[in-house]
Amino acid sequence: MSIFQKSRRAAAGVAAGTLFLTTLGTLGVTPAQATAEGRPSPVSVFLKWTMDESRFEEVLDLAPPGSAQARRLAAVEEKLAESPADYAARFAAADPKPIVQQPQLDVTVLELDRYGRLASSGTVLMSPDHPDGVIVPVDRNFRTTAVRWRQWDDAGWYANKGKGTVDIVPGRENAPIDFMSPYPASVLKLMVAFGVLRLVDKGTIALTDTYDYRPTETSALCETQNPTSKTVGTYLEAALTSSNNPSTCALVKLLHDKGAVNELNQTFQDLGLETLQFKNTNPATGGRWSNPVTMSSLDTAKLLALVNGVPGRAWTAPDGSAVTSGVLSASSRQVFKQHLADQGWNDMLSTVNRCGSAYPAPGIPHTVAQRWIGADGTVTVAGNKFGRDVRPCNDAAEVSFAHKTGWVNNSGADAGIVRSLPGKDGRHYIVVAFTNLGTQYTDANRPPAEPGILPVTATEKLARLGRAIDTFEAHRWANR
Template structure:
């Protein structure tokens, strides 16, 4: 009853605030979560199970990855060529959340769907009025366990969920973990421990292929490099900065206190900020709520487990603005959006976002940290409908994207958060993937993510009149 009342109240409030939002017919009477239903339908429509595996079980490539702890370093082992890809052996893991926002950035509805070998057609996660759930037994990602244990996992992320009706192993978040790092560093900024313009001297005490050499840069530059072009070296520096100031444990406690219990930045090395392992966890729902703190509107966004109202003031206005503005500078528009490859027959274009000019050369093509995408993006910019402030991530068996979509003036009015985590990283390709032209950055993900995102974006656009 509580959930039905919350849905009805939310729809009535939206009608009063926006006037242009059209709720699905019958939603007030039935209490159906149409958004979650549409998300589940879309995940089935794109048929994630049709991808090919370039490192199938027992292959030589799979053996080179076996036992790797540092997942981002493993990502650097991406094979240059694909000798004999095979059909994926079972339904992939996909964890997706969409939170609809009103014109002021306040949440009004959400949908979360999980897909795995246990839930081949996807399962809708029931959430309460705080956009939280106790219905899922969240498990930590296990590389070998995905094959051996039907994607179920063996290590619990949240204790006491043994009897939960849904059992799901969280995909490794890859570089989307940098959202947690940035949040932690900006908390230190708000506390006066460090300043954005302070120069941090990163001096790793032990070498790491992930983290690189010693550097000295302003904190804001490390944050920019970490979020906009996903510098692992800058992110290692920021994690070490957190360790230097005793900020890791308080950050994890803050996540738990806020009710974001699946967000855990654990297992990293204080000596260099490296070792990004499976102990680091994020669910799509909690990640979407973290983004809600960054871009959210006024008032109570949800209530914490101890009954405390959670507002956007968890971060200062200056820190929120810096965080959101930096995410909006994203260079890698190549998972849920593919506008860096504007006009290409492959991959699908996904969310029709605007590309930031900082990455666009005189010929209209995008280059990010030396990686050239080879397509003139100016036609897509002219037709763009939204901005997409987001963060992508990948390793061989992880593909992730999380961000905030907002319509450009006169382009449909939608405003929502979308987060997708999956085990479909660079190890998995589409059967119809064409050869990569010389010098062009290869397609990183299956285009099915972009197909999914475009379905959801069209749905959200049509929710407004």
């Protein structure tokens, strides 16, 4: 019996991860061996084991196929997260049914050493074709050609049983793994921020410049009825810390105004981050974020490694040149990291905004930025109240988590840099998760929404996964 078969008898979540640590020691696989010999790394084996044990296939669908809820969501022209009030009303009116097939998940853990250098990685994909998960092989540059990446297709996920029809990266028709990549939702704002800061570094714009956002078409996503004039830095901060969509639209329109979108996409290709593609957005509004905007967890993790800072060569690009953190200046990287550290939406791989709640389960044990905490200790982000005193969790925090979340009805995503706090067990890694498990899906044990409190926006299985990964990484660091 394999360790994966045995895992079905183990406890879920953190308990599963803790139990697996003992089993992992018997594998005898070092990161160097895994890369050189094509063998799975310890973190990839752990990740597959834990994702399989998490039983994501047990979530409930609030808008099952054929329902009025599903028809309403399908009529939405532009991907946009519902307002908290609309979401709470939909949840209250729904008749949840079991999800019809194995969800799509794309998860990467990129382990870093104490200097920020890439040490090892694990990427696992789940889909109807791979219900137990499949480990993605990578080469010495932490790159893979083993996946035929396909664009997300909202209707096609049901109709084609998770198989996409539009290739993201050309020339992968014979790849052994065929995977439809979940829509990244607001994690796409990492690509926007990277593009804006590249323009800052070139001297094309400055963070102190005032940009007059004057859309020439309408967009609900961008709230185009409210044109704005703010500094580029103000737009950038709002886009990354409170995930403000109109501010992001302004930045996207700015990139179009400067003719920088095609260059941004080419830069990702030159860096060997082929799945990072910011396509089909509307130059008139900066909106129309849709399925041609693509990100894989592996390439997103590598982008965050550059933002975090890698001494010397990070990896070798497809043309043989060295990729370094010099793609952004030190000052731009610092701005980027600070905004991610100040991010307020801690409700995917982490749940500290709901500190002490019986539901959802605790995730990555990090601190909440002080800017969101009121005098009573509760968190409010963009007018949305979480209703729990987070000060006990801040006091007990073990790590910092500079991250960006995203969600719409069929997308739940989180991507960030984890580093231990002073005096706590060491770890330094990047974790990225893209799933189709957005606000449309919930858990059977989810309690009713509290009046005036933002409803839980994701299955708690993602938080349990985040906690298990963090426990594993702390153990890995202690035993290096």
